[in-house]
Amino acid sequence: MDERLDDERLDTEGQSTDGSANGSMIGPQRDYQMDRIISVVLRGGVLLSAGLLIFGAALYFVRVLWGGAPPDPLVFPHSLGDVISGLAHGDPLAILAMGLIVLLLTPVARVIISIFAFARERDWLYVGITTLVLLILLVSFLLGRGGA
Amino acid sequence: MLTQSPLLFFFLVLLASLLAGFGGSLIGLGGAILMTPILTIFFGVPIRLAIGASVVSIIATSSGAAAAYVRDHITNLRVGMSMEVATTLGAIGGALLAAVTPTAALYVIFGLALAVSALPLIRKFSEELPQGVVNDRWAERLRLASSYPDQRLKRIVPYQVTRVPLGFAIMGLAGLLSGLLGIGSGVFKVLAMDTAMRLPLKVSTTTSNFMIGVTAAASAGIYFQRGDIDPLIATPVALGVLAGATLGARVLPRLSNTALRAIFLPVVALIALQMLYTGVSQLLGH
Numbered sequence: 001m002d003e004r005l006d007d008e009r010l011d012t013e014g015q016s017t018d019g020s021a022n023g024s025m026i027g028p029q030r031d032y033q034m035d036r037i038i039s040v041v042l043r044g045g046v047l048l049s050a051g052l053l054i055f056g057a058a059l060y061f062v063r064v065l066w067g068g069a070p071p072d073p074l075v076f077p078h079s080l081g082d083v084i085s086g087l088a089h090g091d092p093l094a095i096l097a098m099g100l101i102v103l104l105l106t107p108v109a110r111v112i113i114s115i116f117a118f119a120r121e122r123d124w125l126y127v128g129i130t131t132l133v134l135l136i137l138l139v140s141f142l143l144g145r146g147g148a
Numbered sequence: 149m150l151t152q153s154p155l156l157f158f159f160l161v162l163l164a165s166l167l168a169g170f171g172g173s174l175i176g177l178g179g180a181i182l183m184t185p186i187l188t189i190f191f192g193v194p195i196r197l198a199i200g201a202s203v204v205s206i207i208a209t210s211s212g213a214a215a216a217y218v219r220d221h222i223t224n225l226r227v228g229m230s231m232e233v234a235t236t237l238g239a240i241g242g243a244l245l246a247a248v249t250p251t252a253a254l255y256v257i258f259g260l261a262l263a264v265s266a267l268p269l270i271r272k273f274s275e276e277l278p279q280g281v282v283n284d285r286w287a288e289r290l291r292l293a294s295s296y297p298d299q300r301l302k303r304i305v306p307y308q309v310t311r312v313p314l315g316f317a318i319m320g321l322a323g324l325l326s327g328l329l330g331i332g333s334g335v336f337k338v339l340a341m342d343t344a345m346r347l348p349l350k351v352s353t354t355t356s357n358f359m360i361g362v363t364a365a366a367s368a369g370i371y372f373q374r375g376d377i378d379p380l381i382a383t384p385v386a387l388g389v390l391a392g393a394t395l396g397a398r399v400l401p402r403l404s405n406t407a408l409r410a411i412f413l414p415v416v417a418l419i420a421l422q423m424l425y426t427g428v429s430q431l432l433g434h
Contacts, residue, residue: 034225035218042215042361046208050390053383060380061155078375096379100204103386104368106211107361114229125290130229133362136236140366143240144373 034117041113045106052099060092108137154380161191162384169209169392175269175412179389180206181262181331185419193381195254199330200376203368205389206332210361212390213397217354222296224351227309227341228358230290231319235363238323243367246328247374255427258329262420265335269413277305278346286312296351307348315345327367332360
């Protein structure tokens, strides 16, 4: 761990005295890769969610315009079980809810991946801190289910 | 609600969110904080459903923007991860508190938070590159000091971090407001990093953005299961704010900052006043 810190210090000092630094030369290679993975996960989650939301909205309005009786918009699924059973029936509101759940889970996925990335760097202190954040997030999901 | 037609409602909310996301990203306020007032004032959406929809859009814009900043290596991941312990705990508290807070009080607190968030529009409250900062005990232990490539200065800027416990406490408060009001509370997070911990401004703002998504996720889970996230409201808000913010980030470098502030500041001030007015008149029972 200490060796890693020294790496970074040397790197930054070398860069600033040298004066010809370019943005692509910062920190050890390991940090670099972690930045990229996190970036891909965040982007992927947002795109997947947006896709589901657009598809679900299109399906909903096709049903409203051409599908006889419009679904009751005040009744929407708000538990994982409801959403999954709604998806099985092709319910557009369940597809929208699924898109929102994917969005909600994107930061969670980012936290989980960070734990692995820190573990690969043998940075156990930050494996601990990031795991704590994950546990807090899991508790929040359980709390939501408990309180109505 | 403003309209009986769900199709018209959807597209009007989508359009309003697009504008809020666009304008919000240009002035650095974030479009989500404008959406709750717009939904309640213009669309007659109950404030709890408006907050639920905003929470979701915060996650979308934060994740989208953070993806770009993290790739540019400006974000301090260690500061972000450490401080997320405080913001997520605060967010859970805020989301639980929201269930028992009277609607009128929500309006008032929202108006105040919006007014405070708009303060940096009037005057930057910090120096770009803080001088003479020395790591405190916690910064040493958590190895928070780092460096980032500054585009404008064209060099790598090393920095140290101080007053970590104070920053942590402010972060907890930022999380609480985020969970209570469904806002990103980026201004409060920047306040913690920039004013308390004295990180460079660019690192503070990008790291704040990075943390907003996780903070919002902690309260969004509670809002979702409570039934406060209506897909037919949250969907156009999330899509609109996301598209608007993406567009805003594209044109931002080509626009003058001071002109933008002159245009948006009165709008934001007016919205904050309207929220305060609604809350106070409800408190007084009209």
